[in-house]
Amino acid sequence: MKKAFTMVELIFVIVVIGILATIAMPRFSATRDDAILTNAKTTVANIRSSLSAEVQRRMLAGDYSAVTDLGGETGNDKEIFTFFDNNSSNPRVLEYPIRSCKTAGALGCWEKVETGKYKFKFPGSIGGEASFEVNTSRFECTSDWEKCKYLDK
Numbered sequence: 001m002k003k004a005f006t007m008v009e010l011i012f013v014i015v016v017i018g019i020l021a022t023i024a025m026p027r028f029s030a031t032r033d034d035a036i037l038t039n040a041k042t043t044v045a046n047i048r049s050s051l052s053a054e055v056q057r058r059m060l061a062g063d064y065s066a067v068t069d070l071g072g073e074t075g076n077d078k079e080i081f082t083f084f085d086n087n088s089s090n091p092r093v094l095e096y097p098i099r100s101c102k103t104a105g106a107l108g109c110w111e112k113v114e115t116g117k118y119k120f121k122f123p124g125s126i127g128g129e130a131s132f133e134v135n136t137s138r139f140e141c142t143s144d145w146e147k148c149k150y151l152d153k
Helices: 007-060
Strands: 109-114 117-121 129-135 138-141
Touching (some): 007 138
């Protein structure tokens, strides 16, 4: 006599796997968005720390000029946050500059808008974007508080 699973047992297993998948999938997508936001928060913190060090370096050298730009090019898939005031003789803003959004509709990425102005495009669960500006040697969020609160802490 052959031993095998009945059709009812197989359907029951498939239903249970389906229920588990519907519970797990939203959690995985939320985890991905959280990782993207954590990466963006770290980028903001690193930029601010680097900017502070550059201002101190300039002061020690007797140069009291404000930092006005964090370097990089506008457009898709370009390096941004390269050199202070886009001058390669200055130290790098980030040790490894990041690349801007690869395509026009990309989410969860940074983009240089113009000299001294950058924006972060939030992933799907939040949506929208947060604008940042280099203003008197500070990297400040210029969007409304609802968007800034995700990246400013």
